[in-house]
């Protein structure tokens with residue numbers, strides 16, 4: 001950054017995107033771009049630049065390189081790991097793609113849509129629905145996050161068990177590389193073994209390899225039948241057995257399988273006055289399961305009800321309620337969706353976004369829960385998550401009798417205790433939200449030397465001058 005001449009590069013940026021689309025960090029309009037969800041970082045950018053086309057993105061990247069500035073790609077800024085927490089001191093420009101929101105094409109025969117990176121997930125889903133399709137990425141942030149960020153972070157969400165992560169929807173990308181060239185791979189091919197899978201490399205790279213400007217996404221058929229059940233389970237082993245039964249008995253029609261602890265449920269019930277538990281809330285754990293099929297007819301809820309009854313008869317669940325009408329299903333999902341805001345309202349929480357093979361979740365909880373209670377007596381674990389794909393939000397709410405600041409003192413210790421168990425069981429400490437700036441040290445600590453070397457080699461090959469989102473994902477030294 002030392003060589004950068006502000007007047008020069010600022011004028012040149014304005015010439016590329018128009019002066020109203022270059023914001024200084026202290027502009028009122030810059031606030032939403034510098035907000036950081038967890039409050040862990042205080043982002044300040046050299047400036048925020050909002051190009052409206054792929055050519056403008058490429059020109060900005062080339063200009064930044066010429067002035068020794070670096071680029072932090074940003075879309076909806078809903079990421080929770082500090083992936084877009086720019087650092088002015090290191091000459092970082094926030095490049096936000098929210099003006100690039102065109103749906104370029106929907107191809108019904110190929111069942112694909114081609115969309116620009118700044119299109120919100122919600123808008124893309126509505127366009128897919130209008131064309132008779134379903135874009136199966138289910139995030140509560142859908143009206144704020146954009147496809148560029150969904151791809152950048154390889155977002156997970158509520159229906160990974162059936163449709164996979166964001167990466168599994170991707171059939172092509174358009175990317176501005178770190179040297180400011182455009183890689184156009186918007187072919188939408190379903191088969192292409194003509195070299196390394198570069199799409200897969202950019203998806204989940206969190207802006208550290210290039211700027212994604214557009215994508216081709218595969219579309220599914222919209223669900224025509226759905227049913228949702230809320231079940232009480234006495235322990236997580238039974239929950240694991242039961243989710244296997246439901247998958248098998250419904251012929252893999254499960255689209256969501258969420259686990260929540262009794263503590264998480266009771267926080268949600270206390271927080272949301274309109275949330276109601278449809279069964280007696282007397283167990284330690286609860287499951288919310290959704291099944292869906294694109295096939296016509298009304299047979300799915302019958303099969304589902306049979307599987308639920310069989311699970312209860314086998315002692316895997318102790319009680320359940322089932323709904324197959326929209327208000328009933330919404331009411332059950334409302335219980336699950338009320339947990340994150342309920343937890344925020346309870347004061348500081350120390351979060352872990354972890355994944356394990358589903359079969360190992362019971363063993364993990366058996367050791368991790370007592371261990372965190374030993375570190376902070378009175379700690380309130382608020383455990384929930386996408387148990388169907390092994391992803392838990394192992395979140396720890398502060399004890400009622402200590403302050404947020406005092407609780408935060410334990411953060412590093414608690415992360416270590418939890419992550420050590422996860423790693424010992426061959427899990428991941430960054431399951432769906434990514435690494436960002438938050439977990440760079442932890443990744444370095446828990447990954448093998450051979451893996452860190454490969455991550456660095458890829459970074460150096462595609463971004464030799466370290467200009468794309470420096471500070472995120474992997475350190476080069």
Ligand SMILES: Cc1cc2nc3c(=O)[nH]c(=O)nc-3n(C[C@H](O)[C@H](O)[C@H](O)COP(=O)(O)OP(=O)(O)OC[C@H]3O[C@@H](n4cnc5c(N)ncnc54)[C@H](O)[C@@H]3O)c2cc1C
Nearest residue numbers: 075076077078079083145146148149150152155156207212
């Ligand atoms: C209420 C709420 C619920 C959420 N639920 C979930 C959930 O269930 N599952 C889940 O996985 N996440 C969830 N998230 C986190 C977040 O919404 C997702 O990670 C989302 O995919 C981020 O998209 P974004 O557009 O906001 O990306 P941003 O926050 O702008 O960026 C995220 C990362 O991608 C990179 N990036 C952004 N744009 C580009 C681009 N054009 N090219 C290259 N890299 C880019 C950034 O540099 C950053 O590293 C939730 C967040 C909130 C606030």
